[in-house]
Amino acid sequence: PPSLVMCRFFLYNSSLASPLPLSHMLLNPSHSIIVQSYEAKERKVSYDLPPALNADGCGIGWYPTQESEPVVLVSVLPAWSAGNMRRAAEGLKGTAVLAHVRAAPVGSAICEQNCHPFYDPVSGVLFAHNGHVAGFAQHRKDVVSALPADIFNQIQGTTDSEYAFALIRAAARARGNEGRLTPDALVDAVCDAIDTLEVLPGTAGSLLNFALATKDVIAVTRYVIGGTSAGASLYYAVDKSGLSECGRFLHQDEVRPRCSLVASEPVTSMAEEWCPVPSSSLLLIERSTDRSFLIPIDPSSRSAATTA
Numbered sequence: 001p002p003s004l005v006m007c008r009f010f011l012y013n014s015s016l017a018s019p020l021p022l023s024h025m026l027l028n029p030s031h032s033i034i035v036q037s038y039e040a041k042e043r044k045v046s047y048d049l050p051p052a053l054n055a056d057g058c059g060i061g062w063y064p065t066q067e068s069e070p071v072v073l074v075s076v077l078p079a080w081s082a083g084n085m086r087r088a089a090e091g092l093k094g095t096a097v098l099a100h101v102r103a104a105p106v107g108s109a110i111c112e113q114n115c116h117p118f119y120d121p122v123s124g125v126l127f128a129h130n131g132h133v134a135g136f137a138q139h140r141k142d143v144v145s146a147l148p149a150d151i152f153n154q155i156q157g158t159t160d161s162e163y164a165f166a167l168i169r170a171a172a173r174a175r176g177n178e179g180r181l182t183p184d185a186l187v188d189a190v191c192d193a194i195d196t197l198e199v200l201p202g203t204a205g206s207l208l209n210f211a212l213a214t215k216d217v218i219a220v221t222r223y224v225i226g227g228t229s230a231g232a233s234l235y236y237a238v239d240k241s242g243l244s245e246c247g248r249f250l251h252q253d254e255v256r257p258r259c260s261l262v263a264s265e266p267v268t269s270m271a272e273e274w275c276p277v278p279s280s281s282l283l284l285i286e287r288s289t290d291r292s293f294l295i296p297i298d299p300s301s302r303s304a305a306t307t308a
Helices: 022-026 083-091 136-145 149-153 160-174 183-199
Strands: 008-014 058-063 071-075 096-101 118-120 125-132 207-213 217-222 235-237 259-263 274-276 281-286 292-296
Touching (some): 008 125, 008 207, 058 083, 058 125, 071 083, 096 207, 183 207, 217 259
Antiparallel strands (some): 008 096, 008 259, 058 071, 125 207, 281 292
């Protein structure tokens, strides 16, 4: 059967000091994350899920200021009918936001504990996932065996995504990185967690589009274990001057504030503003400057970061 691509996510960051209304990012775009909850265009088809529908819960995590902790709000309702989400978007402001709409596989519980994003106050990481860990139901025990007891005990839901997030935190600890993760420590932890999933039984074909945010950076991955396909769709916004400067400095013209946008699907209709994130890569964005860097997800070449 075709690969399962669960969910859609959207990330926005502004390096301006003044927060912007969340409605600008979540409600106003023509193909907003809320529209994608009922009219997704690029989610791969599976036999048991309507390809356009992401109706099994939603969530947003936003940073009211550059220095604040994120606030997380989740709902088991579809995004189009989750009134608290719309009211939050209409009434609140933020300098960054991570939004997610969920398509649950058959048999997966629809509950708040399974709704993204997830937040870990110890590491300071906000996390969401688009994709799936192949063979997770059959090999959950192998994932659990890779986790320290205290990190395992913090898991509240049943999704492969939350277990993948736990693997990232465990990988950070294994390198001696306790507490808030620096940008370098975050990149290392994400790549190490992917390495762990690579060698677990049955994970070939796993689609690992991770979205992570801290006070310092945003990191997103586009990766397929085994490299069997290009992976789940993932884009970032580019300057209107054209693709030759593909995301070098995002949206710095006089019309728009300086900002970065990353999304499972473009949220605007202007194709020239968006560029696919390459497969097997991690896009790292400095929140204070919106400078972006593309890092290969390959243990032999992680140091070869290039400005995106």
